[in-house]
């Protein structure tokens with residue numbers, strides 16, 4: 001698959017002396033959804049702002065569709081749409097006019113059929129004559145997406161698209177993002193909702209202190225770093241765990257009503273068979289059991305803590 005975005009050894013030091021990005025390199029393929037994760041101040045917005053031509057890098061290069069964002073900025077910028085973190089809309093402007101106007105800023109001729117298609121696909125057609133101040137928060141975000149797509153970009157950046165948005169609207173946004181991908185748009189989003197990345201992204205990048213700690217397919221990341229947990233509920237509370245069970249890695253829950261076993265589901269031997277045999281041997285009666293996979297949140301926290 002061809003890389004539509006190539007970031008090469010990108011660094012940014014702000015005038016204040018803050019080193020916001022440090023030698024970041026990454027390629028993003030056409031049609032991917034990539035989630036960039038990182039704590040506050042990690043450098044995500046700086047990275048997006050450089051790619052979108054809003055911040056000048058200290059060193060390094062960025063190419064969008066093969067166009068250098070500095071030497072060939074006009075062509076590069078036509079390929080990019082940005083949905084910013086903050087909602088900034090003209091309150092008295094009509095929805096449809098916002099989109100028409102933004103398209104005009106790119107020097108493109110009016111295309112009413114496309115604007116209609118765009119507003120319909122974002123469920124805004126019925127609101128086209130409404131002034132933006134009359135819209136709900138979710139609708140305003142969709143107007144921002146419509147504006148960002150008004151010039152038919154190939155790559156769409158969504159900087160925290162669902163910050164402060166309720167669960168229903170968040171899921172609605174995810175549907176919108178998936179539909180865009182189905183239309184062939186490459187999507188790069190930053191988010192603090194790891195569930196969002198887990199649900200949507202093909203690849204996940206983790207940025208911390210201006211450095212890209214990793215960029216991996218989500219399935220690979222969850223498989224490699226992901227641990228599984230087995231919880232065994234007991235019929236009778238247990239005061240202390242027999243030494244043989246503790247040696248196998250079992251831990252007693254504080255209330256003594258269940259035992260916990262963390263294991264690597266990809267290891268040659270998980271140790272579960274021997275554990276079960278040991279439990280039967282000790283006469284421990286298990287009432288119920290459940291397994292769970294560690295979430296992206298667990299993986300993310302361990303990566304960032306390790307880096308710190």
Ligand SMILES: Nc1ncnc2c1ncn2[C@@H]1O[C@H](COP(=O)(O)OP(=O)(O)OP(=O)(O)O)[C@@H](O)[C@H]1O
Pocket residue numbers: 014015016018019020038039040041042043044045046047
């Ligand atoms: N215009 C600026 N001038 C000086 N320093 C800046 C500027 N913009 C950002 N920074 C600093 O650069 C670092 C990275 O900020 P950035 O906004 O890129 O992080 P982020 O990962 O997007 O954070 P968040 O998740 O909070 O949005 C921070 O230390 C920030 O204070």
